[in-house]
Amino acid sequence: MSAHTANLKTSVLEDLRASLGNKVTTDDAVRSARGHDRSHLPWEAPLAVVQCASTEDVSATLAICSHHGVSVVPIAAGTGLEGGANSTAGSICLDISGMDKILRIEADDLDATVQAGVMKSSLNEALAQHGLTFPVGPGVDASVGGMASTGASGTTAVRYGTMKENVLGLTVVLADGTVIKTGGRSRKSAAGYDLTHLFVGAEGTLGILTEVTLRVYGIPQASSVAICSFATLEECIAVVQATLESAVPISRVELLDDVTVDAVNRYSSLGLPVMPTLIFEFEGSPANIAEQSETVRGLVSQHGGIGWDYASDPEQMARIWRARHDALPAYTALIPGSSTWSTDVCVPVSRLAECITLTKADTDNEGVLAPIVGHVGDGNFHLAFVLPPGDDDVLAKAAAINNRLVERALSMGGTSTGEHGIGLGKTASLVKEHATAIPVMMAIKNALDPQGILNPGKVLAAS
Amino acid sequence: MSAHTANLKTSVLEDLRASLGNKVTTDDAVRSARGHDRSHLPWEAPLAVVQCASTEDVSATLAICSHHGVSVVPIAAGTGLEGGANSTAGSICLDISGMDKILRIEADDLDATVQAGVMKSSLNEALAQHGLTFPVGPGVDASVGGMASTGASGTTAVRYGTMKENVLGLTVVLADGTVIKTGGRSRKSAAGYDLTHLFVGAEGTLGILTEVTLRVYGIPQASSVAICSFATLEECIAVVQATLESAVPISRVELLDDVTVDAVNRYSSLGLPVMPTLIFEFEGSPANIAEQSETVRGLVSQHGGIGWDYASDPEQMARIWRARHDALPAYTALIPGSSTWSTDVCVPVSRLAECITLTKADTDNEGVLAPIVGHVGDGNFHLAFVLPPGDDDVLAKAAAINNRLVERALSMGGTSTGEHGIGLGKTASLVKEHATAIPVMMAIKNALDPQGILNPGKVLAAS
Numbered sequence: 001m002s003a004h005t006a007n008l009k010t011s012v013l014e015d016l017r018a019s020l021g022n023k024v025t026t027d028d029a030v031r032s033a034r035g036h037d038r039s040h041l042p043w044e045a046p047l048a049v050v051q052c053a054s055t056e057d058v059s060a061t062l063a064i065c066s067h068h069g070v071s072v073v074p075i076a077a078g079t080g081l082e083g084g085a086n087s088t089a090g091s092i093c094l095d096i097s098g099m100d101k102i103l104r105i106e107a108d109d110l111d112a113t114v115q116a117g118v119m120k121s122s123l124n125e126a127l128a129q130h131g132l133t134f135p136v137g138p139g140v141d142a143s144v145g146g147m148a149s150t151g152a153s154g155t156t157a158v159r160y161g162t163m164k165e166n167v168l169g170l171t172v173v174l175a176d177g178t179v180i181k182t183g184g185r186s187r188k189s190a191a192g193y194d195l196t197h198l199f200v201g202a203e204g205t206l207g208i209l210t211e212v213t214l215r216v217y218g219i220p221q222a223s224s225v226a227i228c229s230f231a232t233l234e235e236c237i238a239v240v241q242a243t244l245e246s247a248v249p250i251s252r253v254e255l256l257d258d259v260t261v262d263a264v265n266r267y268s269s270l271g272l273p274v275m276p277t278l279i280f281e282f283e284g285s286p287a288n289i290a291e292q293s294e295t296v297r298g299l300v301s302q303h304g305g306i307g308w309d310y311a312s313d314p315e316q317m318a319r320i321w322r323a324r325h326d327a328l329p330a331y332t333a334l335i336p337g338s339s340t341w342s343t344d345v346c347v348p349v350s351r352l353a354e355c356i357t358l359t360k361a362d363t364d365n366e367g368v369l370a371p372i373v374g375h376v377g378d379g380n381f382h383l384a385f386v387l388p389p390g391d392d393d394v395l396a397k398a399a400a401i402n403n404r405l406v407e408r409a410l411s412m413g414g415t416s417t418g419e420h421g422i423g424l425g426k427t428a429s430l431v432k433e434h435a436t437a438i439p440v441m442m443a444i445k446n447a448l449d450p451q452g453i454l455n456p457g458k459v460l461a462a463s
Numbered sequence: 464m465s466a467h468t469a470n471l472k473t474s475v476l477e478d479l480r481a482s483l484g485n486k487v488t489t490d491d492a493v494r495s496a497r498g499h500d501r502s503h504l505p506w507e508a509p510l511a512v513v514q515c516a517s518t519e520d521v522s523a524t525l526a527i528c529s530h531h532g533v534s535v536v537p538i539a540a541g542t543g544l545e546g547g548a549n550s551t552a553g554s555i556c557l558d559i560s561g562m563d564k565i566l567r568i569e570a571d572d573l574d575a576t577v578q579a580g581v582m583k584s585s586l587n588e589a590l591a592q593h594g595l596t597f598p599v600g601p602g603v604d605a606s607v608g609g610m611a612s613t614g615a616s617g618t619t620a621v622r623y624g625t626m627k628e629n630v631l632g633l634t635v636v637l638a639d640g641t642v643i644k645t646g647g648r649s650r651k652s653a654a655g656y657d658l659t660h661l662f663v664g665a666e667g668t669l670g671i672l673t674e675v676t677l678r679v680y681g682i683p684q685a686s687s688v689a690i691c692s693f694a695t696l697e698e699c700i701a702v703v704q705a706t707l708e709s710a711v712p713i714s715r716v717e718l719l720d721d722v723t724v725d726a727v728n729r730y731s732s733l734g735l736p737v738m739p740t741l742i743f744e745f746e747g748s749p750a751n752i753a754e755q756s757e758t759v760r761g762l763v764s765q766h767g768g769i770g771w772d773y774a775s776d777p778e779q780m781a782r783i784w785r786a787r788h789d790a791l792p793a794y795t796a797l798i799p800g801s802s803t804w805s806t807d808v809c810v811p812v813s814r815l816a817e818c819i820t821l822t823k824a825d826t827d828n829e830g831v832l833a834p835i836v837g838h839v840g841d842g843n844f845h846l847a848f849v850l851p852p853g854d855d856d857v858l859a860k861a862a863a864i865n866n867r868l869v870e871r872a873l874s875m876g877g878t879s880t881g882e883h884g885i886g887l888g889k890t891a892s893l894v895k896e897h898a899t900a901i902p903v904m905m906a907i908k909n910a911l912d913p914q915g916i917l918n919p920g921k922v923l924a925a926s
Contacts, residue, residue: 016755088851108704108813111840131708151653164650164660165628180899187808187841189878190614191903192666192893194921196661197627201653218710241571245594247681249712249748287754295748346649346809350571378650379572415652419503422655430655436643440911441656448903459655 005090008068012092015064025053034075034093039084040387040395041342041424042461046073046093053098054115055171055179055210062208063177065092071453074204076117076143081342082149082423084203084458091456093119094208096145102126102213110170111185113213119434123214132216135160137252139325145209150421151201158244158377159251159283160217162419167200170210175449185213193457198444203421204455206448220283223251224293224312224321225320228305233257235304236276237353240376240431242299243280245347248292250377252281254324257360259371260331264323267330272323273306278326327373328384334369337389345401345409346380346418355412356381359405366397380418406432427461468553471531471562474513475555477794478527486514497538497556503804503850504546509536509556516561518634518642525639525671528555533634534916537667538605539580544555544805544884547613547666547921554919558669559608565589566674574631574648595679596768598623601882602788606674613884614664621707621840622714622746623680625882634674637781638912648676666884668909683746686714687756687775688783692738692767693718693784696720698767699739700816705762706743711755714842717746717787720823722834723794727786730793734850735786736769741839742787749775780858788811790836791847797832800852806865808872809843809881818862818875819844822868829860843881869895882926890924 016024024032026048036043050061065072076099078085087093089246099117106112107130114123122139127133135156137147146152148170160166169183170193181231182198183189195335199207231237240253254276256264264270280296282289289312299310311317332338348354363370363383365457374381382403385398406416406429416422416429418452431438438460445452445460479487488494489511496682499506510533513524528535538548539559550556562580568576570593577586583600586607590596600610600621609615611633616625623629632646635658646652646659664672693699703716719727719740727733743759745752752775760771774780795801810818819835826833826846837844846868848861869879869892879885879892896903901923908915 030829035840071781076835106811106813107708109811111811149658151651153651157651161628164651164657165624174903178899178902180903181897182900184896185811185876186843186878186881187812188614188616188627188809188843188881189891190882190884191878191879191896192664192900193899193907194614194627194660194664195667195903197657200909201655201657204654218708220710244573245570245681247683274703285754285758289799303474329866346575346651348569348648349650350569356545380649380651407802413648415649415654417653418649418651419653426654432645433654434644436641437645437655437658439641440637440643440658443910444656444907447906 001414002009008049009455011065012070013070016048016050016061019060020050020057021065023057025049025051030395034095035084035087035321036085037078037080039081039083039425041086043086044089046047046087047092049093049095051098058173058208058210059177059179061092061094062173062175065174066451067455069451069453071456073455074208076146077119077145079140079142080150080423081420082425084423086423086424089122097143099210107132109185110216111213113211114144115211116143116209118144118277120147122145127216131219133219134214134216136163136166144212148209148212149203151419153377153419155252155254157375158367159249160398164197164200165197166215167212169213170196170209172199172201172207173210174207175451175454181215203423203459205445206454222286222289222312223239223281223283224289224310225317226280226293226308226310227277227320227323228300228308229273229277230305231275233276233356234353236278237349237376239278239300239303239305241349242303243296244377246295246299248295250280250292250296251283253377254279255376255381256323257372260373262328263330263334265372267333268322270323270327276407279320306387310374324373331371331384331386332444335386335388338386341385341387341398342382343405344380344382344418345405345414345416346422347409347412348413349379351412351414352376355408358408359383362401362404366401368394368397368401370401378418379414422459424458427459430459471585472510475527475531476532478735479511479513481526482523482527483513483520483742486516486520488514491782497558497574498550500541500543500546500548502544502674502888504545504549506549507552509550509554512558514558514561518636521557521636521671522642522675524555524557524636524638524645528916529639529914531922532914532916534919536918537671540582540604542603543607543609543886544615544883545883545888547886549887552921557615560606562673568593570595572648574678576674576678577607578674578813579606579672580775581607583607590679594682596682597677598625599629599677601642607675611663611672612666614882616882618715618717618838620838621716622712627660627663629678630659630675631678632676633659633662635662635672637670638848638914638917641706641890646676654926662685666886666922667910667920669917685752686744686746687752687755687771687773688780689743689771690740690783690786691763691771691786692736692740693768694738696739696816696819700743702741702763702766702768705766706759707840709758711758712745713743713755716840717742718837718839718844719837721788721835723790724744726797726834727789729871730796731789733786740785742783781917787836794834794847794849798849801849803844804850804861806868807843807881807883808877808879809841809847810872810875810877812842814875814877815839815842818871821871822846825864825867829864831857831860832862833864841881842877885922890922893922
């Protein structure tokens with residue numbers, strides 16, 4: 001460490017401690033625990049972790065860090081999959097997880113404002129007391145701020161949209177500590193540049209989200225689930241297309257490939273046919289979900305679907321959903337000691353069967369175990385590489401398959417990531433996908449963060 | 464005109480003619496016709512109009528104009544209401560209306576790509592041949608590029624969202640003539656900054672939209688309409704709230720105030736009760752619309768609704784919709800020779816009754832005729848000032864009422880414009896609404912248009 005670096009480190013820590021007291025920690029365990037997300041991507045322990053409780057704490061931290069030109073990396077739940085919250089040496093980790101207050105719930109307007117560290121599960125517990133729900137988000141419990149920052153979505157996007165369609169307004173702290181508000185509480189606005197959508201999905205590289213105003217929804221009167229199988233992926237996706245064209249407002253349609261079905265059969269003794277499988281969810285009044293499910297059942301039958309296990313009571317619905325919810329533990333149970341690496345792409349639905357088929361051929365050819373699940377109503381699917389412990393060869397093969405998957409999705413008019421974001425893992429993919437737009441993204445980054453201190457190296461690699 | 468200005472004018476026109484030939488016109492009638500939108504706001508004839516047929520034409524024009532530092536003002540249908548397309552003296556008018564090609568319709572993926580000058584009506588004619596529709600947009604026929612540029616919405620936003628939720632990707636020409644692509648065709652993407660949403664609603668101040676990729680929808684199997692009246696605005700809005708909370712997927716809910724009902728009664732001999740009135744539209748299968756309408760009818764009845772005129776055949780539906788569609792001509796028929804000035808705000812639905820009541824009191828107090836219609840499922844409503852010919856006193860009163868309306872909406876957590884945009888007319892309102900965010904908007908404007916040649920004076924007044 002040079003004398004200059006040592007001096008900088010000392011003076012930043014002094015200033016942070018003077019302003020934020022014991023919210024600043026240099027404890028090794030905390031720096032390690034808060035220094036990374038769930039990906040396999042590189043990280044280094046940050047210089048210190050600031051455990052923020054408020055927008056003011058975030059603002060004070062950024063004012064100090066920008067004064068010293070020191071980088072800041074935000075993290076809340078740390079459930080990301082592309083290294084978006086991974087710290088770098090010498091940076092300050094902004095820990096948002098303590099910002100867990102639900103600030104207001106307005107049942108009459110179907111909106112709510114929360115601090116960015118509020119977990120989706122906590123939000124839904126609070127909303128349930130008002131007969132409300134926030135259905136958007138990944139399978140894993142995540143923070144609202146993290147979901148907004150990555151433009152997350154999950155299984156219900158086919159009905160409710162992604163975070164992009166559900167964030168009404170934000171409080172954001174800029175690189176120099178300035179606090180701004182974007183959007184608002186009205187359902188729509190044509191007032192000026194849509195900064196809300198600019199910060200949503202920017203992964204903390206343009207500003208730090210501290211408060212989020214969300215659309216929320218009434219809890220559906222009733223819901224039901226059906227599971228069915230298909231001899232081919234093409235039939236399976238044809239049913240999804242027919243369902244979308246029919247405008248039946250399904251709330252979920254999840255694909256499980258044959259490898260996934262085999263894994264969950266072994267793990268959870270489900271006895272499902274080892275074939276491409278769809279799980280549909282319907283929401284509405286009892287009469288309406290009956291009509292929806294009958295319409296979709298008809299489409300499934302027309303397209304060669306096999307079986308139609310239907311349930312509308314909670315216990316039987318949970319039984320059907322186990323096939324999807326147990327997928328991740330079922331995968332790792334296939335190889336003792338293994339971990340998974342879940343990647344995602346999204347393509348126009350008409351190309352989905354072809355994209356999945358070619359990807360499965362690639363994984364088969366390389367001998368890499370990589371089951372597929374997908375939010376197929378959006379054309380979005382995940383390849384989950386099952387990585388044997390310490391096997392660098394498989395990891396290298398997976399990386400190459402992942403690169404080819406992105407190329408394939410882009411060649412089909414799709415995107416390199418439907419919902420996991422760019423983070424560290426897909427910066428090269430972003431350049432391929434948005435070659436013409438990268439200079440505009442860079443210009444905006446430079447305008448809002450001229451020192452490049454906000455989550456450096458993420459999204460725009462050269463930033 | 465100074466010698467410098469005259470020389471600049473000559474050299475810009477020479478360069479444009481050399482590059483774009485007879486697409487460049489200095490004809491007085493064309494310069495006047497294409498120099499303004501439908502508002503009462505100031506405009507001056509541009510130096511010349513370039514009738515663009517392609518992205519390349521727009522790019523060539525911008526390359527020349529940026530070289531000379533000459534401003535560019537885009538216009539397509541010219542149906543704007545806030546002066547967003549009004550030219551300034553010495554500027555070049557970019558006429559996009561000739562860019563009217565539908566580039567692709569993909570029924571299997573429910574998306575379409577069009578040139579920015581395509582009219583909504585033309586798009587829907589083409590889509591209808593595939594059993595598809597694009598339901599978003601204002602009552603007046605408008606261009607897709609104009610609708611995207613202002614973040615337009617209209618009556619169906621309660622079901623389908625606004626342009627923001629329905630633009631998947633864009634081709635944009637930047638200030639220096641560079642052509643970029645944003646977004647894509649996949650339903651969702653978490654790849655990099657959401658530039659699509661930044662350009663949608665930026666009113667041509669950050670770049671010129673030349674091609675737009677849209678989500679499109681299957682034509683509903685069936686639809687139906689119902690009209691009902693209420694003794695009070697409070698009851699009327701309470702039904703709207705109850706409907707939204709019930710999650711009945713209404714496709715439209717339009718409010719007509721008593722003044723509007725009186726006007727359309729006179730104009731179209733409708734004989735409706737002169738009271739706050741709602742028109743609901745339902746879409747789906749025949750069984751589903753029956754269920755939806757029965758649910759809403761029950762809510763209407765619970766909240767003191769009077770009457771329930773219901774129709775599901777096209778002729779009777781058109782009869783009911785006349786009350787809404789005839790509103791504008793009915794208004795101007797109230798005062799011979801008058802014109803209308805339609806303004807809009809949007810508030811949380813829980814504040815809507817109060818906001819409308821206070822606004823009606825203000826117009827009554829000032830003695831200004833200003834009926835109200837509203838897309839009340841979004842909390843959005845329009846005050847239509849009926850302006851007697853040449854009456855500057857009423858115009859001044861209307862301007863003051865409009866300012867107070869914006870203040871009222873902002874004080875209620877609403878926005879200064881739900882769908883008409885900022886243009887020239889609401890630049891001061893934008894500063895009030897987004898005081899903390901304006902510097903960020905300015906930073907982005909300066910980063911993307913350092914010379915300030917793109918639609919100057921719009922959105923950000925000082926830009």
